[in-house]
Amino acid sequence: MYDIIIIGAGPAGLTAAIYARRAAKTVLVLEAASCGGQIINTPDIENYPVAMHISGFEFANKLSEQAKALGAEIKFEKALEICDGDSEKTVKTRKNSYSAKAVILATGSENRRLGLENEDKLVGRGISYCATCDGAFYKNKTVAVVGGGNTALEDALYLTDLAEKVYLIHRRDEFRGEEATVAQLRQKENLSFVYNSRVTKLNAGKRLESIEVTDKDGNVSTIELNGLFVAVGRIPENQNFAQLVTLDEGGYIPAGEDCHTNVPGIFVAGDNRAKAVRQLVTATADGAVAATEAVKYASSH
Amino acid sequence: MAFITVTKDTFENEVLKSDKPVLADFNADWCGPCQMLKPILEELSESYEGYKFVSINIDDEDELAEEYDVASIPCLVIFKDGAETERSIGMKPREALEELLEGN
Ligand SMILES: Cc1cc2nc3c(=O)[nH]c(=O)nc-3n(C[C@H](O)[C@H](O)[C@H](O)COP(=O)(O)OP(=O)(O)OC[C@H]3O[C@@H](n4cnc5c(N)ncnc54)[C@H](O)[C@@H]3O)c2cc1C
Numbered sequence: 050m051y052d053i054i055i056i057g058a059g060p061a062g063l064t065a066a067i068y069a070r071r072a073a074k075t076v077l078v079l080e081a082a083s084c085g086g087q088i089i090n091t092p093d094i095e096n097y098p099v100a101m102h103i104s105g106f107e108f109a110n111k112l113s114e115q116a117k118a119l120g121a122e123i124k125f126e127k128a129l130e131i132c133d134g135d136s137e138k139t140v141k142t143r144k145n146s147y148s149a150k151a152v153i154l155a156t157g158s159e160n161r162r163l164g165l166e167n168e169d170k171l172v173g174r175g176i177s178y179c180a181t182c183d184g185a186f187y188k189n190k191t192v193a194v195v196g197g198g199n200t201a202l203e204d205a206l207y208l209t210d211l212a213e214k215v216y217l218i219h220r221r222d223e224f225r226g227e228e229a230t231v232a233q234l235r236q237k238e239n240l241s242f243v244y245n246s247r248v249t250k251l252n253a254g255k256r257l258e259s260i261e262v263t264d265k266d267g268n269v270s271t272i273e274l275n276g277l278f279v280a281v282g283r284i285p286e287n288q289n290f291a292q293l294v295t296l297d298e299g300g301y302i303p304a305g306e307d308c309h310t311n312v313p314g315i316f317v318a319g320d321n322r323a324k325a326v327r328q329l330v331t332a333t334a335d336g337a338v339a340a341t342e343a344v345k346y347a348s349s350h
Numbered sequence: 351m352a353f354i355t356v357t358k359d360t361f362e363n364e365v366l367k368s369d370k371p372v373l374a375d376f377n378a379d380w381c382g383p384c385q386m387l388k389p390i391l392e393e394l395s396e397s398y399e400g401y402k403f404v405s406i407n408i409d410d411e412d413e414l415a416e417e418y419d420v421a422s423i424p425c426l427v428i429f430k431d432g433a434e435t436e437r438s439i440g441m442k443p444r445e446a447l448e449e450l451l452e453g454n
Contacts (some may be wrong), residue, residue, distance in 0.1 A: 085386065089382040
Protein backbone atom coordinates (compact mmCIF):
# COMPACT_ATOMS: atom_id res chain seq x y z
CA MET A 50 0.00 0.00 0.00
CA TYR A 51 1.16 3.53 -0.80
CA ASP A 52 0.55 6.60 1.31
CA ILE A 53 -0.61 8.62 -1.70
CA ILE A 54 -1.63 7.75 -5.25
CA ILE A 55 -1.65 10.61 -7.72
CA ILE A 56 -3.65 10.16 -10.90
CA GLY A 57 -2.13 12.13 -13.78
CA ALA A 58 1.50 13.14 -14.34
CA GLY A 59 0.83 16.62 -15.66
CA PRO A 60 2.18 19.76 -13.97
CA ALA A 61 -0.32 19.43 -11.08
CA GLY A 62 0.29 15.73 -10.42
CA LEU A 63 4.08 15.90 -10.66
CA THR A 64 4.23 18.93 -8.37
CA ALA A 65 2.04 17.08 -5.88
CA ALA A 66 4.49 14.17 -6.11
CA ILE A 67 7.40 16.48 -5.28
CA TYR A 68 5.65 17.86 -2.21
CA ALA A 69 4.48 14.46 -1.00
CA ARG A 70 7.95 12.95 -1.38
CA ARG A 71 9.54 15.83 0.48
CA ALA A 72 7.14 15.01 3.30
CA ALA A 73 8.56 11.45 3.14
CA LYS A 74 5.34 9.79 1.99
CA THR A 75 5.37 6.88 -0.45
CA VAL A 76 3.98 8.03 -3.78
CA LEU A 77 2.70 6.30 -6.88
CA VAL A 78 1.85 8.41 -9.93
CA LEU A 79 -0.37 6.80 -12.57
CA GLU A 80 -0.22 8.31 -16.06
CA ALA A 81 -2.31 7.32 -19.08
CA ALA A 82 -0.14 8.87 -21.79
CA SER A 83 3.12 10.66 -21.09
CA CYS A 84 4.64 12.78 -18.33
CA GLY A 85 3.91 16.47 -18.67
CA GLY A 86 0.29 16.50 -19.73
CA GLN A 87 -1.03 19.13 -22.14
CA ILE A 88 2.00 21.34 -21.99
CA ILE A 89 4.28 19.06 -24.05
CA ASN A 90 2.61 20.43 -27.20
CA THR A 91 3.67 24.01 -26.57
CA PRO A 92 6.89 25.13 -28.24
CA ASP A 93 7.41 28.12 -25.98
CA ILE A 94 6.18 29.02 -22.48
CA GLU A 95 6.70 32.68 -21.63
CA ASN A 96 4.60 33.18 -18.52
CA TYR A 97 5.97 30.77 -15.95
CA PRO A 98 7.84 32.71 -13.26
CA VAL A 99 11.66 32.60 -13.50
CA ALA A 100 11.75 30.63 -16.77
CA MET A 101 11.75 33.40 -19.37
CA HIS A 102 11.47 30.96 -22.25
CA ILE A 103 11.12 27.23 -21.94
CA SER A 104 9.61 24.66 -24.28
CA GLY A 105 6.76 22.50 -23.02
CA PHE A 106 8.88 19.43 -23.62
CA GLU A 107 11.74 20.76 -21.49
CA PHE A 108 9.30 21.86 -18.78
CA ALA A 109 7.76 18.38 -18.69
CA ASN A 110 11.12 16.63 -18.67
CA LYS A 111 12.60 18.74 -15.89
CA LEU A 112 9.50 18.38 -13.78
CA SER A 113 9.35 14.60 -14.15
CA GLU A 114 13.11 14.29 -13.47
CA GLN A 115 12.62 16.28 -10.28
CA ALA A 116 9.73 14.11 -9.12
CA LYS A 117 11.65 10.91 -9.92
CA ALA A 118 14.85 12.14 -8.27
CA LEU A 119 12.87 12.67 -5.08
CA GLY A 120 11.66 9.08 -5.24
CA ALA A 121 8.22 9.23 -6.83
CA GLU A 122 7.28 6.06 -8.65
CA ILE A 123 5.58 6.61 -12.01
CA LYS A 124 3.63 3.88 -13.79
CA PHE A 125 2.12 4.28 -17.23
CA GLU A 126 -1.37 2.97 -16.61
CA LYS A 127 -4.70 4.67 -16.93
CA ALA A 128 -6.84 4.88 -13.80
CA LEU A 129 -10.26 3.49 -14.62
CA GLU A 130 -12.00 3.57 -11.25
CA ILE A 131 -11.55 4.37 -7.57
CA CYS A 132 -13.12 2.40 -4.75
CA ASP A 133 -13.40 3.94 -1.31
CA GLY A 134 -12.85 1.31 1.36
CA ASP A 135 -12.88 1.82 5.12
CA SER A 136 -9.19 2.17 5.66
CA GLU A 137 -7.84 2.51 2.13
CA LYS A 138 -8.72 3.60 -1.37
CA THR A 139 -8.17 1.34 -4.35
CA VAL A 140 -7.40 2.59 -7.82
CA LYS A 141 -8.03 0.16 -10.67
CA THR A 142 -6.19 0.12 -13.98
CA ARG A 143 -6.70 -2.31 -16.85
CA LYS A 144 -4.38 -4.96 -15.39
CA ASN A 145 -3.73 -3.94 -11.80
CA SER A 146 -5.15 -2.39 -8.73
CA TYR A 147 -3.24 -0.23 -6.26
CA SER A 148 -4.22 0.99 -2.85
CA ALA A 149 -3.34 4.04 -0.82
CA LYS A 150 -4.52 6.05 2.13
CA ALA A 151 -5.12 9.17 0.04
CA VAL A 152 -5.67 9.89 -3.65
CA ILE A 153 -5.08 13.07 -5.64
CA LEU A 154 -6.99 13.50 -8.90
CA ALA A 155 -4.79 15.50 -11.28
CA THR A 156 -6.22 14.37 -14.58
CA GLY A 157 -6.40 17.77 -16.29
CA SER A 158 -8.46 18.21 -19.41
CA GLU A 159 -8.63 17.08 -22.99
CA ASN A 160 -9.74 18.71 -26.22
CA ARG A 161 -13.45 18.94 -26.71
CA ARG A 162 -14.49 17.12 -29.86
CA LEU A 163 -17.18 18.25 -32.28
CA GLY A 164 -18.88 14.91 -31.84
CA LEU A 165 -19.23 14.20 -35.55
CA GLU A 166 -19.08 10.85 -37.25
CA ASN A 167 -15.54 9.77 -38.24
CA GLU A 168 -13.97 12.60 -36.25
CA ASP A 169 -11.65 10.30 -34.31
CA LYS A 170 -10.60 8.37 -37.38
CA LEU A 171 -9.64 11.58 -39.18
CA VAL A 172 -7.31 12.91 -36.49
CA GLY A 173 -4.00 13.28 -38.27
CA ARG A 174 -5.80 12.87 -41.58
CA GLY A 175 -7.22 16.35 -41.82
CA ILE A 176 -8.61 16.94 -38.32
CA SER A 177 -6.42 18.63 -35.76
CA TYR A 178 -6.86 20.12 -32.29
CA CYS A 179 -3.54 21.99 -32.27
CA ALA A 180 -2.66 24.58 -34.89
CA THR A 181 0.89 25.16 -33.69
CA CYS A 182 1.53 21.39 -33.75
CA ASP A 183 0.06 20.56 -37.14
CA GLY A 184 -0.09 23.87 -39.02
CA ALA A 185 3.16 23.12 -40.85
CA PHE A 186 1.42 20.36 -42.80
CA TYR A 187 -1.00 22.83 -44.36
CA LYS A 188 1.38 25.23 -46.10
CA ASN A 189 -0.44 26.70 -49.11
CA LYS A 190 -3.50 24.55 -48.44
CA THR A 191 -7.08 25.39 -47.52
CA VAL A 192 -8.08 25.04 -43.89
CA ALA A 193 -10.89 26.00 -41.53
CA VAL A 194 -10.85 26.77 -37.84
CA VAL A 195 -13.98 26.14 -35.80
CA GLY A 196 -14.57 27.98 -32.53
CA GLY A 197 -15.07 31.46 -31.13
CA GLY A 198 -12.70 31.87 -28.19
CA ASN A 199 -9.12 33.06 -27.99
CA THR A 200 -7.67 29.72 -29.01
CA ALA A 201 -9.73 29.70 -32.21
CA LEU A 202 -8.78 33.30 -33.02
CA GLU A 203 -5.10 32.71 -32.38
CA ASP A 204 -5.13 29.49 -34.36
CA ALA A 205 -6.77 31.28 -37.29
CA LEU A 206 -4.20 34.07 -37.14
CA TYR A 207 -1.32 31.60 -37.02
CA LEU A 208 -2.72 29.67 -39.97
CA THR A 209 -3.25 32.74 -42.18
CA ASP A 210 0.55 32.98 -42.45
CA LEU A 211 0.88 29.38 -43.58
CA ALA A 212 -2.21 28.33 -45.45
CA GLU A 213 -3.47 29.73 -48.70
CA LYS A 214 -6.99 30.16 -47.41
CA VAL A 215 -8.46 30.08 -43.92
CA TYR A 216 -12.15 29.96 -42.95
CA LEU A 217 -13.11 30.81 -39.39
CA ILE A 218 -16.40 29.15 -38.50
CA HIS A 219 -18.28 30.37 -35.44
CA ARG A 220 -21.75 29.56 -34.24
CA ARG A 221 -22.47 33.17 -33.25
CA ASP A 222 -21.78 36.48 -34.94
CA GLU A 223 -19.61 37.81 -32.15
CA PHE A 224 -16.41 36.40 -30.72
CA ARG A 225 -15.72 35.68 -27.08
CA GLY A 226 -12.01 36.19 -27.68
CA GLU A 227 -9.93 39.35 -27.68
CA GLU A 228 -11.06 42.22 -29.86
CA ALA A 229 -7.46 43.02 -30.85
CA THR A 230 -7.02 39.58 -32.40
CA VAL A 231 -10.35 39.91 -34.23
CA ALA A 232 -9.14 43.25 -35.63
CA GLN A 233 -5.91 41.63 -36.82
CA LEU A 234 -7.89 38.88 -38.50
CA ARG A 235 -10.04 41.40 -40.35
CA GLN A 236 -6.90 42.66 -42.08
CA LYS A 237 -6.06 39.23 -43.47
CA GLU A 238 -7.02 38.88 -47.10
CA ASN A 239 -6.90 35.09 -47.07
CA LEU A 240 -9.36 34.77 -44.18
CA SER A 241 -13.14 34.47 -44.48
CA PHE A 242 -15.48 34.60 -41.50
CA VAL A 243 -18.34 32.12 -41.51
CA TYR A 244 -20.77 33.36 -38.85
CA ASN A 245 -23.81 31.77 -37.23
CA SER A 246 -22.78 28.37 -38.50
CA ARG A 247 -21.88 24.92 -37.26
CA VAL A 248 -19.91 22.14 -38.84
CA THR A 249 -22.45 19.37 -39.28
CA LYS A 250 -20.67 16.73 -41.33
CA LEU A 251 -17.17 15.59 -42.28
CA ASN A 252 -16.76 14.25 -45.80
CA ALA A 253 -13.74 12.05 -46.25
CA GLY A 254 -12.16 9.39 -48.34
CA LYS A 255 -8.76 8.36 -47.01
CA ARG A 256 -8.55 11.84 -45.53
CA LEU A 257 -10.80 14.81 -44.90
CA GLU A 258 -11.96 16.36 -48.17
CA SER A 259 -14.76 18.74 -47.30
CA ILE A 260 -17.09 19.76 -44.51
CA GLU A 261 -20.78 20.49 -44.42
CA VAL A 262 -21.73 23.71 -42.67
CA THR A 263 -25.23 24.57 -41.52
CA ASP A 264 -26.23 28.14 -40.63
CA LYS A 265 -28.80 29.22 -38.07
CA ASP A 266 -31.57 29.31 -40.67
CA GLY A 267 -30.83 25.74 -41.68
CA ASN A 268 -29.05 26.54 -44.96
CA VAL A 269 -26.46 23.91 -45.76
CA SER A 270 -23.24 24.58 -47.67
CA THR A 271 -20.07 22.66 -48.38
CA ILE A 272 -16.51 23.90 -47.92
CA GLU A 273 -13.76 21.98 -49.67
CA LEU A 274 -10.62 21.93 -47.59
CA ASN A 275 -7.52 20.01 -46.56
CA GLY A 276 -7.64 20.60 -42.83
CA LEU A 277 -10.09 21.41 -40.05
CA PHE A 278 -8.71 22.82 -36.80
CA VAL A 279 -11.11 22.27 -33.92
CA ALA A 280 -10.83 24.84 -31.12
CA VAL A 281 -14.07 24.50 -29.20
CA GLY A 282 -12.65 24.30 -25.71
CA ARG A 283 -11.46 21.62 -23.37
CA ILE A 284 -13.27 19.21 -21.10
CA PRO A 285 -12.10 17.90 -17.72
CA GLU A 286 -11.18 14.22 -17.50
CA ASN A 287 -13.20 13.38 -14.42
CA GLN A 288 -15.78 10.97 -15.85
CA ASN A 289 -14.05 7.86 -14.49
CA PHE A 290 -14.51 9.06 -10.94
CA ALA A 291 -18.01 10.52 -11.20
CA GLN A 292 -19.71 7.70 -9.31
CA LEU A 293 -17.69 8.65 -6.22
CA VAL A 294 -16.74 12.29 -6.57
CA THR A 295 -19.26 15.10 -7.12
CA LEU A 296 -18.82 17.05 -10.37
CA ASP A 297 -20.34 20.37 -11.40
CA GLU A 298 -22.35 20.97 -14.58
CA GLY A 299 -19.22 21.42 -16.66
CA GLY A 300 -17.75 18.17 -15.33
CA TYR A 301 -15.23 19.93 -13.07
CA ILE A 302 -14.70 18.99 -9.43
CA PRO A 303 -16.10 21.78 -7.28
CA ALA A 304 -13.34 22.07 -4.69
CA GLY A 305 -12.16 25.24 -3.04
CA GLU A 306 -8.60 26.40 -2.64
CA ASP A 307 -7.95 23.59 -0.14
CA CYS A 308 -8.47 21.04 -2.97
CA HIS A 309 -10.80 18.83 -0.92
CA THR A 310 -13.45 16.87 -2.81
CA ASN A 311 -16.67 15.62 -1.23
CA VAL A 312 -14.88 12.35 -0.35
CA PRO A 313 -12.51 12.48 2.64
CA GLY A 314 -9.01 11.48 1.53
CA ILE A 315 -9.61 12.25 -2.16
CA PHE A 316 -8.17 15.56 -3.34
CA VAL A 317 -8.13 17.36 -6.67
CA ALA A 318 -5.38 19.43 -8.29
CA GLY A 319 -5.05 21.25 -11.59
CA ASP A 320 -7.19 21.95 -14.64
CA ASN A 321 -9.91 19.46 -13.65
CA ARG A 322 -10.81 21.54 -10.58
CA ALA A 323 -13.51 24.22 -10.86
CA LYS A 324 -11.60 27.52 -11.01
CA ALA A 325 -11.15 30.67 -13.03
CA VAL A 326 -7.56 30.46 -14.28
CA ARG A 327 -6.20 27.28 -15.86
CA GLN A 328 -2.49 27.75 -16.31
CA LEU A 329 0.77 26.08 -15.28
CA VAL A 330 1.23 28.21 -12.19
CA THR A 331 -2.28 27.50 -10.94
CA ALA A 332 -1.88 23.79 -11.69
CA THR A 333 1.42 23.55 -9.83
CA ALA A 334 0.01 25.63 -6.98
CA ASP A 335 -2.90 23.20 -6.66
CA GLY A 336 -0.40 20.33 -6.68
CA ALA A 337 1.38 21.80 -3.66
CA VAL A 338 -1.84 22.41 -1.74
CA ALA A 339 -3.44 19.05 -2.54
CA ALA A 340 -0.24 17.19 -1.59
CA THR A 341 -0.03 19.02 1.72
CA GLU A 342 -3.63 18.13 2.49
CA ALA A 343 -3.12 14.51 1.37
CA VAL A 344 -0.01 14.22 3.55
CA LYS A 345 -2.01 15.42 6.56
CA TYR A 346 -4.77 12.93 5.78
CA ALA A 347 -2.36 10.02 5.27
CA SER A 348 -0.54 10.80 8.52
CA SER A 349 -3.73 10.73 10.55
CA HIS A 350 -5.30 7.58 8.98
CA MET B 351 19.78 -1.77 -32.90
CA ALA B 352 20.47 1.73 -34.05
CA PHE B 353 17.83 4.15 -35.19
CA ILE B 354 18.56 5.01 -38.82
CA THR B 355 17.79 8.43 -40.31
CA VAL B 356 16.11 8.02 -43.66
CA THR B 357 15.84 10.55 -46.47
CA LYS B 358 13.98 10.67 -49.76
CA ASP B 359 17.01 9.09 -51.45
CA THR B 360 17.37 6.18 -49.03
CA PHE B 361 13.68 5.58 -48.33
CA GLU B 362 13.15 3.01 -51.05
CA ASN B 363 16.11 0.85 -50.04
CA GLU B 364 15.82 1.22 -46.29
CA VAL B 365 12.04 1.06 -45.97
CA LEU B 366 10.21 -0.25 -49.01
CA LYS B 367 12.80 -2.92 -49.86
CA SER B 368 13.66 -3.82 -46.28
CA ASP B 369 13.57 -7.54 -45.57
CA LYS B 370 12.40 -6.81 -42.00
CA PRO B 371 9.24 -4.90 -41.13
CA VAL B 372 9.98 -1.22 -40.54
CA LEU B 373 8.76 1.21 -37.92
CA ALA B 374 9.05 4.68 -39.45
CA ASP B 375 8.95 7.56 -36.99
CA PHE B 376 7.91 10.81 -38.70
CA ASN B 377 9.04 13.62 -36.40
CA ALA B 378 10.41 17.16 -36.10
CA ASP B 379 12.77 18.98 -33.76
CA TRP B 380 10.08 21.46 -32.71
CA CYS B 381 7.57 18.74 -31.80
CA GLY B 382 7.52 18.15 -28.02
CA PRO B 383 5.63 14.85 -28.07
CA CYS B 384 8.11 13.54 -30.69
CA GLN B 385 10.97 14.27 -28.30
CA MET B 386 9.11 12.46 -25.51
CA LEU B 387 8.64 9.45 -27.75
CA LYS B 388 12.23 9.20 -28.96
CA PRO B 389 13.83 7.61 -25.86
CA ILE B 390 10.96 5.11 -25.63
CA LEU B 391 11.41 4.13 -29.28
CA GLU B 392 15.16 3.82 -28.76
CA GLU B 393 14.56 1.39 -25.93
CA LEU B 394 12.02 -0.56 -27.94
CA SER B 395 14.45 -0.84 -30.83
CA GLU B 396 16.70 -2.83 -28.46
CA SER B 397 14.03 -5.36 -27.58
CA TYR B 398 12.21 -5.61 -30.91
CA GLU B 399 15.05 -6.77 -33.09
CA GLY B 400 12.67 -8.16 -35.68
CA TYR B 401 12.02 -4.57 -36.71
CA LYS B 402 14.09 -1.91 -38.38
CA PHE B 403 13.52 1.48 -36.71
CA VAL B 404 13.91 4.53 -38.91
CA SER B 405 13.51 8.25 -38.23
CA ILE B 406 12.20 10.70 -40.82
CA ASN B 407 12.46 14.43 -40.15
CA ILE B 408 9.40 15.99 -41.78
CA ASP B 409 11.03 19.41 -42.19
CA ASP B 410 13.94 17.96 -44.15
CA GLU B 411 11.78 15.39 -45.92
CA ASP B 412 8.57 17.22 -46.68
CA GLU B 413 8.08 15.25 -49.88
CA LEU B 414 8.02 11.96 -47.97
CA ALA B 415 5.64 13.42 -45.40
CA GLU B 416 3.33 14.56 -48.17
CA GLU B 417 3.57 11.29 -50.09
CA TYR B 418 2.62 9.30 -46.99
CA ASP B 419 -0.13 11.71 -45.98
CA VAL B 420 1.45 12.62 -42.68
CA ALA B 421 -0.58 15.53 -41.28
CA SER B 422 0.16 15.31 -37.57
CA ILE B 423 3.21 14.19 -35.66
CA PRO B 424 4.37 12.10 -33.90
CA CYS B 425 3.26 9.66 -36.57
CA LEU B 426 4.51 6.09 -36.53
CA VAL B 427 3.96 4.02 -39.65
CA ILE B 428 4.67 0.33 -39.93
CA PHE B 429 5.75 -0.91 -43.34
CA LYS B 430 5.78 -4.56 -44.31
CA ASP B 431 6.97 -5.73 -47.69
CA GLY B 432 6.85 -2.19 -49.00
CA ALA B 433 3.33 -1.39 -47.88
CA GLU B 434 1.87 0.42 -44.89
CA THR B 435 0.13 -1.95 -42.48
CA GLU B 436 -0.43 0.17 -39.35
CA ARG B 437 -0.33 3.78 -38.28
CA SER B 438 -0.28 5.41 -34.85
CA ILE B 439 -0.72 9.15 -34.45
CA GLY B 440 0.07 11.20 -31.37
CA MET B 441 1.84 10.51 -28.11
CA LYS B 442 1.19 6.98 -26.90
CA PRO B 443 2.30 5.19 -23.76
CA ARG B 444 4.89 2.47 -24.07
CA GLU B 445 2.32 -0.31 -23.68
CA ALA B 446 0.39 0.91 -26.74
CA LEU B 447 3.60 0.99 -28.79
CA GLU B 448 4.39 -2.57 -27.76
CA GLU B 449 0.93 -3.57 -28.91
CA LEU B 450 1.53 -1.80 -32.21
CA LEU B 451 4.76 -3.74 -32.73
CA GLU B 452 3.32 -7.05 -31.55
CA GLY B 453 0.17 -6.69 -33.60
CA ASN B 454 2.21 -7.13 -36.76
C1 LIG C 1 -1.62 24.36 -26.59
C2 LIG C 1 -1.55 24.77 -25.13
C3 LIG C 1 -0.70 25.79 -24.75
C4 LIG C 1 -0.61 26.19 -23.39
N1 LIG C 1 0.28 27.17 -23.06
C5 LIG C 1 0.41 27.53 -21.76
C6 LIG C 1 1.37 28.53 -21.37
O1 LIG C 1 2.10 29.09 -22.21
N2 LIG C 1 1.44 28.86 -20.05
C7 LIG C 1 0.66 28.27 -19.11
O2 LIG C 1 0.81 28.60 -17.93
N3 LIG C 1 -0.24 27.31 -19.44
C8 LIG C 1 -0.40 26.94 -20.73
N4 LIG C 1 -1.32 25.98 -21.08
C9 LIG C 1 -2.18 25.41 -20.03
C10 LIG C 1 -1.44 24.32 -19.24
O3 LIG C 1 -0.88 23.39 -20.13
C11 LIG C 1 -2.40 23.62 -18.28
O4 LIG C 1 -3.01 24.58 -17.44
C12 LIG C 1 -1.69 22.59 -17.41
O5 LIG C 1 -1.03 21.62 -18.24
C13 LIG C 1 -2.65 21.88 -16.48
O6 LIG C 1 -1.97 20.90 -15.78
P1 LIG C 1 -2.69 19.65 -15.13
O7 LIG C 1 -1.62 18.85 -14.49
O8 LIG C 1 -3.83 20.13 -14.31
O9 LIG C 1 -3.38 18.85 -16.33
P2 LIG C 1 -2.78 18.20 -17.67
O10 LIG C 1 -1.63 18.95 -18.17
O11 LIG C 1 -3.98 18.05 -18.55
O12 LIG C 1 -2.27 16.77 -17.20
C14 LIG C 1 -3.15 15.75 -16.82
C15 LIG C 1 -2.49 14.39 -17.02
O13 LIG C 1 -3.34 13.39 -16.51
C16 LIG C 1 -3.35 12.28 -17.38
N5 LIG C 1 -4.62 11.55 -17.18
C17 LIG C 1 -5.89 11.95 -17.47
N6 LIG C 1 -6.78 10.99 -17.11
C18 LIG C 1 -6.06 9.98 -16.55
C19 LIG C 1 -6.42 8.72 -15.98
N7 LIG C 1 -7.69 8.31 -15.90
N8 LIG C 1 -5.41 7.91 -15.53
C20 LIG C 1 -4.11 8.30 -15.60
N9 LIG C 1 -3.71 9.51 -16.14
C21 LIG C 1 -4.68 10.32 -16.60
C22 LIG C 1 -3.25 12.90 -18.75
O14 LIG C 1 -2.75 11.97 -19.69
C23 LIG C 1 -2.28 14.06 -18.49
O15 LIG C 1 -0.93 13.67 -18.69
C24 LIG C 1 -1.42 25.56 -22.42
C25 LIG C 1 -2.29 24.53 -22.81
C26 LIG C 1 -2.37 24.12 -24.14
C27 LIG C 1 -3.29 23.02 -24.54
